[in-house]
Amino acid sequence: MRYRRWNxxxxxxxxxxxxxxxxxxxxxxxxxxYAFTTADRTYEFPPPGLTFHWFEAAFARSDIWAAMRLSLxxxxxxxxxxxxxxxxxxxxxxxxxxxxxxxxxxxxVLPIALPGIITxxxxxxxxxSAQLDPGFWTxxxxxxxxxxxxxxxxxVARLRRLPHSWIEASMDLGADGWQTFRHxxxxxxxxxxxxxxxxxxxxxxxxIIVTLFTAGHERTLPxxxxxxxxxxxxxxxxxxxxxxVMVVTFVPILIAYRLTRRGSA
Amino acid sequence: xxxxxxxxxxxxxxxxxxxLIPPLLWFGTVYLGSLFTLLAQSFYAIDExxxxxxYQPTLATYEQVVTQPANVDIIMRTLSMAVAVxxxxxxxxxxxxxxxxxxxxxxxxxxxxxxxxxxxxxxxLVKVYAWRLILAKQGILSWLLDTVGLGAALEAxxxxxxxxxxxxxxxxxxxxxxFVYMWLPFMILPLAAALEKVPESLLQAxxxxxxxxxxxxxxxxxxxxxxxxxxxxVFTFSLTLGDYIIPSVVGxxxxxxGMMVYxxxxxxxxxxxxAAFSVVPIVLIMIYLTLAKRAGAFDAL
Numbered sequence: 001m002r003y004r005r006w007n008x009x010x011x012x013x014x015x016x017x018x019x020x021x022x023x024x025x026x027x028x029x030x031x032x033x034y035a036f037t038t039a040d041r042t043y044e045f046p047p048p049g050l051t052f053h054w055f056e057a058a059f060a061r062s063d064i065w066a067a068m069r070l071s072l073x074x075x076x077x078x079x080x081x082x083x084x085x086x087x088x089x090x091x092x093x094x095x096x097x098x099x100x101x102x103x104x105x106x107x108x109v110l111p112i113a114l115p116g117i118i119t120x121x122x123x124x125x126x127x128x129s130a131q132l133d134p135g136f137w138t139x140x141x142x143x144x145x146x147x148x149x150x151x152x153x154x155x156v157a158r159l160r161r162l163p164h165s166w167i168e169a170s171m172d173l174g175a176d177g178w179q180t181f182r183h184x185x186x187x188x189x190x191x192x193x194x195x196x197x198x199x200x201x202x203x204x205x206x207x208i209i210v211t212l213f214t215a216g217h218e219r220t221l222p223x224x225x226x227x228x229x230x231x232x233x234x235x236x237x238x239x240x241x242x243x244x245v246m247v248v249t250f251v252p253i254l255i256a257y258r259l260t261r262r263g264s265a
Numbered sequence: 266x267x268x269x270x271x272x273x274x275x276x277x278x279x280x281x282x283x284x285l286i287p288p289l290l291w292f293g294t295v296y297l298g299s300l301f302t303l304l305a306q307s308f309y310a311i312d313e314x315x316x317x318x319x320y321q322p323t324l325a326t327y328e329q330v331v332t333q334p335a336n337v338d339i340i341m342r343t344l345s346m347a348v349a350v351x352x353x354x355x356x357x358x359x360x361x362x363x364x365x366x367x368x369x370x371x372x373x374x375x376x377x378x379x380x381x382x383x384x385x386x387x388x389x390l391v392k393v394y395a396w397r398l399i400l401a402k403q404g405i406l407s408w409l410l411d412t413v414g415l416g417a418a419l420e421a422x423x424x425x426x427x428x429x430x431x432x433x434x435x436x437x438x439x440x441x442x443x444f445v446y447m448w449l450p451f452m453i454l455p456l457a458a459a460l461e462k463v464p465e466s467l468l469q470a471x472x473x474x475x476x477x478x479x480x481x482x483x484x485x486x487x488x489x490x491x492x493x494x495x496x497x498x499v500f501t502f503s504l505t506l507g508d509y510i511i512p513s514v515v516g517x518x519x520x521x522x523g524m525m526v527y528x529x530x531x532x533x534x535x536x537x538x539x540a541a542f543s544v545v546p547i548v549l550i551m552i553y554l555t556l557a558k559r560a561g562a563f564d565a566l
Binding site: 009010013014016017020021023024025026027028030031034042043044045046084085086088089091092093095096098104107108110111113114115116117118119121122123124125126128129141144145148171176177178180199202206208209212213222225226229238242245246249250253257 | 267269270273274277278280281282284285287288289291292295296297298299300302303306357360361363364365367368369377379380381382383384386387388389390391392394395396397398399401402403404405408446449450478503504506507508509510514523526527530536539540543546547550
């Protein structure tokens with residue numbers, strides 16, 4: 001029997017680990033490749049040829065631009081709301097203990113712990129009961145609810161690592177509450193706040209599960225995409241939009257990743 | 266200004282209250298308000314002749330959900346898929362999480378963490394769509410299997426009753442693959458976190474006492490990783506139960522709970538039935554959480 005050191009992996013284990021990692025990245029490659037294929041009727045692989053044509057065609061479509069504009073504005077408004085309400089929550093929850101803190105913690109986990117469809121159908125039944133017209137603001141309300149939680153999680157983690165003695169020192173040296181916030185708390189949490197905002201933006205831009213319930217007749221880019229999957233007008237254009245969505249969500253996530261890494265190092 | 270900040274510093278309760286009132290108002294009205302409306306709706310029923318909601322408390326809608334055979338089928342189908350996906354995610358995640366925590370060099374470990382996290386954050390809808398391309402009739406997977414001479418095996422697999430279908434992108438098997446892919450990072454990350462906490466000295470001791478790596482893994486690593494496995498399974502289970510995009514984009518004709526909720530509120534206009542259906546995953550998740558809690562799932566979170 002061959003003897004092996006206790007901490008040395010077998011070749012099989014190594015191969016399996018890298019195989020799973022490759023499997024996890026397969027869809028990225030597929031999406032990028034298919035945006036350039038010349039096949040417009042089938043999902044043929046390997047592609048018969050490569051072309052830039054579909055990018056031009058997608059660029060000329062006004063319905064895509066309209067959906068894109070709507071998604072970007074929803075994400076922007078939801079992110080601003082989330083940054084304000086999320087950081088307020090974090091500042092309140094980071095300090096001390098008070099009655100009801102546990103229940104608030106549970107409340108703050110719910111929007112991401114319960115499946116999105118429950119948030120969606122709950123908002124819809126509330127919208128119908130209140131006889132509101134679903135549209136821009138109902139989409140924003142749905143997105144902001146889980147975006148607040150994302151920002152809160154990011155900021156509260158950073159605040160917990162900020163020693164309370166720093167705040168006391170600042171006050172002892174004669175700074176008032178605003179000065180302490182401006183010169184001590186804000187610089188220490190700014191990257192976490194920004195990272196949370198970036199993640200919130202990306203999540204909102206890409207959200208479909210809740211949005212399908214709250215959008216009414218509005219069409220965000222994910223809804224446009226979803227409709228296109230069932231009633232395709234031009235398949236290759238859907239592929240191009242997939243790449244665009246991927247890039248628009250990926251950039252803020254990469255920035256958020258870098259921000260949190262530098263912040264924790 | 267100074268007087269205000271001194272006052273707030275002396276009375277933290279006022280300070281905390283001032284901070285928390287706006288977000289709590291938001292969560293209280295928008296989120297909790299909606300959840301309670303949903304719950305209330307599920308206790309109404311729809312009048313079969315007028316197709317209007319009758320605002321009188323009744324358990325008829327719930328009765329319809331748990332007694333009509335078609336609805337029970339939907340619940341069982343969703344539940345079996347969630348269980349199968351959870352088991353598969355656990356089986357795939359274990360070796361990779363163990364490798365990245367135990368064996369990889371620090372650089373390789375960082376590479377693995379980023380490599381697992383990036384696909385998790387990638388656009389959800391785009392990932393589902395990518396799988397439709399991969400699993401399509403002339404797509405990459407069938408091309409790959411044809412190239413290595415396994416095309417006939419795929420045909421045979423697709424002819425299997427129950428899991429098969431005309432192509433992978435229209436079969437339960439394909440849907441299963443997509444679910445496993447989508448939730449795999451949610452299993453790997455908590456599992457890796459739990460494995461990080463296993464002291465190396467225990468593994469060394471096990472090896473010193475003559476255990477082979479497989480024995481050490483089964484008798485030492487696995488029991489200690491159980492909380493992580495349980496935590497990950499909560500995600501995979503709950504995410505599968507609630508999803509309605511994946512079964513509608515990739516998959517067979519049978520309905521899933523999420524699709525039923527979406528369809529009942531939309532074309533059918535039966536909000537009470539949609540509401541009652543959406544309570545089913547909540548109940549299933551709560552049952553699962555109690556089971557997972559017993560396995561110590563929350564110690565790893």
